[in-house]
Amino acid sequence: MQLGTYATLELETRGAALIVTINRPEALNALAAAVVEDLGSLTRKLAALGRDGEWPVRGVIITGAGEKSFVAGADIVEMNSMNAQAATDYGRAMHRVTQGLEALPIPVIAAVNGFALGGGCELALACDWIYASANARFGQPEVNLGLVPGFGGAVRLPRRVSPGIARELILTGRQVKADEALRIGLVNRVLEDKAALLDAAVATIEEIATKAxxxxxxxxxxxxxxxxxxxxxxxxxxxxxxxxxxxxxxxxxxxxxxxxxxxxxxxxx
CATH class of the missing domain: 1.10.12 (Lyase 2-enoyl-coa Hydratase; Chain  A, domain 2)
Known part of the structure; x- marks a missing residue:
């Protein structure tokens, strides 16, 4: 399987699943422009591999390095040096990533360990469904920075939870823990820790691999x-x-x- 190597991503094949780990633990796996570029390149390569229907894997699992954070959000330090056009281009590049994930003909599962805030929550929402570890926290805190969701949160969150809950979370910037995320329908399952989280996601992909x-x-x-x-x-x-x-x-x-x-x-x- 020729998917290349990436400075910000680690790839591992486990059974029928490709595990993609965003690997910037020093920055809580924040979505710097380099991460967005790597995710875009990987998504395009996956789409190209599947054109003939001969898929090397039957599902993708996206997670974050370490136990503390899935993706803490966009890289605000990097964004702070951008002008409005550069920031808009940054958001549109992430739109291409999320739309690419949605277009893949195999399931994509977000395995959320720790923080999934802002861009991290938006990346998870672009996956087909979300499994979370017990320490997961979700939120769209952009209003705290005078911003609004820029990676698709205002579009996808109301489709995953009720419109009223989506508006509350976006307008307050409030974070929700894993148990509340399960209750409101944001996540499908809550697992004890990251190991159990990945095991559950792999098991689901293995089950899907038995289907047509x-x-x-x-x-x-x-x-x-x-x-x-x-x-x-x-x-x-x-x-x-x-x-x-x-x-x-x-x-x-x-x-x-x-x-x-x-x-x-x-x-x-």
């Missing part, structure tokens, strides 16, 4: 395409998605295996 690759890709793309549509429009997307899935070799194999009462061996086509 084309069906997983099709379902993810369809759900993303349905965002913001009316019920009638979304049902049309679902119908198109169902037809496309039905025509795949994976679907033929899955249906024949079910009728024959045997385990399916999906070709990924």
């Amino acid at each position: 690759p084309t069906a997983v890709a099709n379902a993810k793309a369809a759900m993303e395409a349905m965002v913001g549509l009316s019920t009638a429009e979304a049902l049309e997307v679902e119908s198109d998605s169902f037809r496309a899935a039905f025509l795949t070799e994976d679907s033929v194999e899955g249906r024949e295996a079910f009728v024959s009462k045997r385990a399916a061996v999906f070709p990924g086509r």
Whole structure:
């Protein structure tokens, strides 16, 4: 798997999962421009690897180095030296990263250990779902700096939690602990520590790896395409998605295996 090496990221393949660790513990893994550039390059390479449907991994897990922080946020020290145009370009570069993660035809799980604030929360929100360690803390504290979310938080947070809760968190800058994040639907599961967090995320990817690759890709793309549509429009997307899935070799194999009462061996086509 040719994904290259990165100054700010560590890559590890564990079973069917690619674990991507943001590695700036001295800065609480803050999203400096170099991190954004590395994440963008990696996301583009992953997308290119999957064009022929032959994926070397079946899911991506994003986490942060150490126990203290997933991603503490944007790099405010670096941002403070930018002019308005440079800061806008910085935000747009991160938009390309988050949209790239959403477009991947494999699941992306945020394994949040410690702080996920500002840009860190926004990175997690761009993943398909979030698992958190017991010490995780989430928030959009930009108003404390006279700013607003710039990496997609104002768009994605109201889709993950209720609009009212999203407005409260963004307008107050309040942080929430893991148990509250679970209660409001921001995270799917809370695990004891980072080791348990990664084990759970890997186990989920391993479970998904037993399913039809084309069906997983099709379902993810369809759900993303349905965002913001009316019920009638979304049902049309679902119908198109169902037809496309039905025509795949994976679907033929899955249906024949079910009728024959045997385990399916999906070709990924």
